[in-house]
Amino acid sequence: MPQDNAVNDATSTREADVIVLGMGPGGESVAGTLADAGLDVVGIDERLVGGECPYYGCIPSKMLIRAANALSEARRVNDLAGSSSVEPDLGPVALRIREEATDYWDDRVAVERFESKGGRFIRGTGTLVGTDAVQVGGVPLTARKAVVIATGTAPAVPPIPGLAETPFWTNRDIFAVEEPPRSLAILGGGAIGVELAQAFARFGSEVTVIEAADRILAADEPEASRIVAQALERDGVSICAGAPAQEVSHDGSVFTISLPDRMVTAERLLVAAGRTTRLDELGAASIGVDPGSRYLPTDGTLRVTEGVWALGDVTGKGAFTHMSMYQAGIVIQDILGQGPRPAEYHAVPRVTFTDPESAAVGLTEQQAREQGLRLRVGVARVPSTARGWIHKSGNEGVIKLIEDADAGVLVGATSVGPHGGEVLGALAVAVHARVPVAALRGMIWAYPTFHRGIEDALRHLHDE
Ligand SMILES: Cc1cc2nc3c(=O)[nH]c(=O)nc-3n(C[C@H](O)[C@H](O)[C@H](O)COP(=O)(O)OP(=O)(O)OC[C@H]3O[C@@H](n4cnc5c(N)ncnc54)[C@H](O)[C@@H]3O)c2cc1C
Numbered sequence: 136m137p138q139d140n141a142v143n144d145a146t147s148t149r150e151a152d153v154i155v156l157g158m159g160p161g162g163e164s165v166a167g168t169l170a171d172a173g174l175d176v177v178g179i180d181e182r183l184v185g186g187e188c189p190y191y192g193c194i195p196s197k198m199l200i201r202a203a204n205a206l207s208e209a210r211r212v213n214d215l216a217g218s219s220s221v222e223p224d225l226g227p228v229a230l231r232i233r234e235e236a237t238d239y240w241d242d243r244v245a246v247e248r249f250e251s252k253g254g255r256f257i258r259g260t261g262t263l264v265g266t267d268a269v270q271v272g273g274v275p276l277t278a279r280k281a282v283v284i285a286t287g288t289a290p291a292v293p294p295i296p297g298l299a300e301t302p303f304w305t306n307r308d309i310f311a312v313e314e315p316p317r318s319l320a321i322l323g324g325g326a327i328g329v330e331l332a333q334a335f336a337r338f339g340s341e342v343t344v345i346e347a348a349d350r351i352l353a354a355d356e357p358e359a360s361r362i363v364a365q366a367l368e369r370d371g372v373s374i375c376a377g378a379p380a381q382e383v384s385h386d387g388s389v390f391t392i393s394l395p396d397r398m399v400t401a402e403r404l405l406v407a408a409g410r411t412t413r414l415d416e417l418g419a420a421s422i423g424v425d426p427g428s429r430y431l432p433t434d435g436t437l438r439v440t441e442g443v444w445a446l447g448d449v450t451g452k453g454a455f456t457h458m459s460m461y462q463a464g465i466v467i468q469d470i471l472g473q474g475p476r477p478a479e480y481h482a483v484p485r486v487t488f489t490d491p492e493s494a495a496v497g498l499t500e501q502q503a504r505e506q507g508l509r510l511r512v513g514v515a516r517v518p519s520t521a522r523g524w525i526h527k528s529g530n531e532g533v534i535k536l537i538e539d540a541d542a543g544v545l546v547g548a549t550s551v552g553p554h555g556g557e558v559l560g561a562l563a564v565a566v567h568a569r570v571p572v573a574a575l576r577g578m579i580w581a582y583p584t585f586h587r588g589i590e591d592a593l594r595h596l597h598d599e
């Protein structure tokens with residue numbers, strides 16, 4: 136990573152129109168667009184311009200998954216088209232992550248792109264010291280027009296006895312790996328945990344997922360959790376659910392994780408147990424926010440208070456790159472006085488890139504019930520659809536629809552299956568635009584696509 140260099144030319148003028156604190160996907164977008172629009176913008180980041188997604192998150196993980204899925208598809212030849220034997224090698228994708236995705240974790244290109252628009256970049260840790268002021272490297276900077284907080288999240292490390300003293304990995308370490316570990320324990324069966332569990336298992340690691348909740352992907356529909364758990368187990372992953380880790384130790388070569396009813400040992404341990412926003416360290420109190428809060432509270436146009444906007448993971452509206460970019464668009468329009476439409480969160484799409492992909496939009500059945508809605512629920516099993524049956528090997532999946540029966544619109548949907556994230560596209564439109572279920576039923580659904588399974592699920596909608 137480039138060296139910390141807080142005191143540089145960027146601070147020579149200690150005022151700017153806009154200060155952007157955190158240059159992840161959302162912050163970089165706001166800073167670059169406003170600089171392009173002619174505003175004097177200072178962007179600050181303590182790590183890499185681009186943030187979590189390109190260097191430690193979405194992009195390297197999806198490259199790894201693409202490679203791991205190629206192995207799995209090749210193995211399916213044995214079911215469908217003859218015989219194949221596969222010898223996994225992490226080398227090519229590890230190289231791709233270093234060279235193509237992260238430029239060896241160097242953000243020179245991104246910094247130059249911002250500076251070429253007239254932006255001033257400071258590498259350092261910024262602290263809020265008022266609604267128009269940020270301090271970085273001991274230097275106070277003042278914003279004439281706006282402070283934008285886009286500081287994202289960092290990996291949370293649960294206070295499990297012994298854990299902090301061990302050489303565990305987080306998502307900030309694992310993508311630099313050039314060989315799969317012989318065995319890998321993963322603390323947390325959320326999106327990061329399950330995606331990486333399956334990918335490393337496909338490259339030959341012996342993987343154990345340790346999840347405190349009673350199921351992996353606990354925020355998703357139970358049907359989705361079940362199908363993904365079965366898929367992981369078929370790949371050889373052991374899942375310990377309902378198993379909060381009680382103690383962790385490392386003897387110099389092996390991790391031991393004590394669970395209530397057993398011990399797990401592994402060569403490596405990945406902690407993927409959620410994220411933290413560190414609002415106290417950020418100086419949230421200086422803008423009137425309780426530093427004990429988990430997220431920064433925002434209104435419809437992402438204002439925290441007069442002159443201060445926040446966007447991305449730090450707002451708690453969904454820790455996704457697409458959320459950060461969506462909110463960035465609103466912040467940009469608001470700062471430029473273009474009267475943006477307020478943010479809407481009723482149709483937040485999310486895709487966990489396991490094989491099968493597990494995708495969802497809007498409310499789960501349980502969330503809809505908690506809102507007191509009268510529901511109709513419709514389920515179609517992907518293997519029973521025409522395309523799922525044709526697909527055969529690797530066809531596990533489900534499409535589940537949640538209808539607000541009084542409004543006659545879908546308020547939530549889940550699509551698990553091959554290309555489940557792509558199938559979600561149609562469902563996201565339906566939930567976002569509140570397309571009447573009657574209109575969806577009247578559509579022509581191309582045969583034999585995976586998305587035609589939505590028509591089957593619509594037919595199965597029934598009162599709960
Ligand atoms: C392994 C993994 C896989 C993921 N996969 C996906 C995916 O497939 N799809 C998807 O949509 N999302 C995915 N995500 C989530 C996605 O990466 C985040 O939602 C997204 O990066 C958030 O963007 P952001 O703009 O809020 O901030 P971030 O990307 O978190 O960037 C914040 C920046 O602020 C900087 N910063 C923080 N505090 C300070 C400070 N005090 N001073 C200076 N700088 C500071 C940080 O260094 C960082 O560069 C994944 C995440 C992980 C970890």
Ligand SMILES: NC(=O)c1ccc[n+]([C@@H]2O[C@H](COP(=O)([O-])OP(=O)(O)OC[C@H]3O[C@@H](n4cnc5c(N)ncnc54)[C@H](O)[C@@H]3O)[C@@H](O)[C@H]2O)c1
Binds near residue numbers: 295324345348
């Ligand atoms: N494909 C995607 O869009 C994608 C992929 C990866 C990450 N992300 C984003 O990144 C965020 C963070 O991912 P994550 O997987 O770290 O968080 P997460 O919140 O999704 O899952 C963390 C899991 O760890 C478990 N856990 C917490 N403490 C534990 C303990 N002591 N012992 C055992 N289990 C414990 C929790 O119960 C939870 O299931 C996600 O919420 C998601 O928004 C998105």
